[in-house]
Amino acid sequence: MRQVFFGTEASTDWNRQHLEEQLGRQYHHYNIDIRDQESLNKLFRQYGTAIELVVHTAAQPSHDWAAREPITDFTVNANGTLNLLEATRQFCPKAVFIFTSTNKVYGDTPNTLPLVELERRWEVDEKHPFYSGIDESMSIDQSKHSLFGVSKVAADVLVQEYGRYFEIPTACFRGGCLTGPNHSGTALHGFLSYLMRCVCTGKPYTIYGYKGKQVRDNIHSHDLVSAFYHFYKAPKIAEVYNMGGSRYSNCSMLEAIESCQQISGKQLNWTYTETNRIGDHIWYISDTRKFQSHYPDWRQEYNLEQLLADIYNKNIERWLSQEVGQHV
Numbered sequence: 109m110r111q112v113f114f115g116t117e118a119s120t121d122w123n124r125q126h127l128e129e130q131l132g133r134q135y136h137h138y139n140i141d142i143r144d145q146e147s148l149n150k151l152f153r154q155y156g157t158a159i160e161l162v163v164h165t166a167a168q169p170s171h172d173w174a175a176r177e178p179i180t181d182f183t184v185n186a187n188g189t190l191n192l193l194e195a196t197r198q199f200c201p202k203a204v205f206i207f208t209s210t211n212k213v214y215g216d217t218p219n220t221l222p223l224v225e226l227e228r229r230w231e232v233d234e235k236h237p238f239y240s241g242i243d244e245s246m247s248i249d250q251s252k253h254s255l256f257g258v259s260k261v262a263a264d265v266l267v268q269e270y271g272r273y274f275e276i277p278t279a280c281f282r283g284g285c286l287t288g289p290n291h292s293g294t295a296l297h298g299f300l301s302y303l304m305r306c307v308c309t310g311k312p313y314t315i316y317g318y319k320g321k322q323v324r325d326n327i328h329s330h331d332l333v334s335a336f337y338h339f340y341k342a343p344k345i346a347e348v349y350n351m352g353g354s355r356y357s358n359c360s361m362l363e364a365i366e367s368c369q370q371i372s373g374k375q376l377n378w379t380y381t382e383t384n385r386i387g388d389h390i391w392y393i394s395d396t397r398k399f400q401s402h403y404p405d406w407r408q409e410y411n412l413e414q415l416l417a418d419i420y421n422k423n424i425e426r427w428l429s430q431e432v433g434q435h436v
């Protein structure tokens with residue numbers, strides 16, 4: 109589906125092949141659309157209570173793409189999540205259910221924080237309680253979410269409800285930017301992975317608004333999966349956690365470009381457009397202290413430089429060979 113949404117460059121097939129080669133018979137891939145309730149139920153019935161953990165990451169993940177086909181976006185993100193929850197309730201109600209929600213559930217409310225313009229980034233006023241990051245107390249109501257944000261809110265509250273109402277151990281991880289070396293970055297989604305790819309291959313890159321000083325926190329998939337593992341080992345019911353790079357791993361667009369250029373030794377070919385993406389956050393850093401307090405043994409291992417270096421090292425050959433392939 110990622111290929112359907114964003115074209116062949118964004119396909120995740122290469123990673124599926126990699127998993128099949130690496131893990132052999134330990135890995136079983138079922139190519140099922142989460143909108144297809146009947147096929148999902150068949151799979152869940154087949155494994156039943158042997159299913160101990162559901163990590164639900166399937167989505168239409170782009171803020172901007174959602175406005176092109178709101179019905180596709182909603183049926184994948186909201187109805188698809190409902191199908192998975194219902195299959196879990198019917199066939200493996202003791203399984204832990206982890207859902208990758210998003211910071212877009214807060215809509216554009218983060219843009220109302222008192223921001224200070226620094227030379228290379230926007231920052232929140234140091235005296236503000238959210239200086240360390242935005243926590244789960246921010247309202248998800250009455251703001252501009254994007255259609256994507258709305259379909260994820262629907263899914264997020266469904267996941268919470270299946271926890272509270274049916275006592276299934278569910279968790280919503282409201283992600284900042286989640287990425288890593290296996291991300292199939294593309295212009296509409298997967299910011300750091302796509303940025304590094306553009307720096308390395310000479311593809312032109314566009315910055316949309318906010319003077320390029322917009323800030324995101326970025327967490328390596330290794331650290332995210334480690335958080336999932338901690339939750340799985342000691343689950344709770346209907347939890348909500350903000351999860352991202354936090355103060356430990358974040359950057360502005362301009363800072364990210366500089367780091368990518370340093371790591372690769374190449375220069376990005378970029379242009380600036382004054383108009384920002386609708387409802388786009390100016391500054392977002394996750395406060396992960398609630399998760400940390402519930403799971404004190406969890407810690408982030410990758411800071412921004414290590415994350416970017418890992419994306420670079422594990423992809424450079426594949427990207428360059430794809431470029432050659434396209435030009436032959």
Ligand SMILES: NC(=O)c1ccc[n+]([C@@H]2O[C@H](COP(=O)([O-])OP(=O)(O)OC[C@H]3O[C@@H](n4cnc5c(N)ncnc54)[C@H](O)[C@@H]3O)[C@@H](O)[C@H]2O)c1
Nearest residue numbers: 109110120141142165166167169208209210283284285286
């Ligand atoms: N990457 C981020 O910065 C970020 C931030 C916040 C939340 N999230 C959430 O994390 C999850 C994973 O994001 P990602 O960045 O890995 O995106 P991704 O697009 O790489 O992964 C989503 C996967 O879901 C699959 N998929 C899409 N529609 C499907 C369908 N109908 N049935 C079955 N599979 C389907 C896609 O093919 C893709 O492999 C998503 O739920 C996304 O909303 C991501």
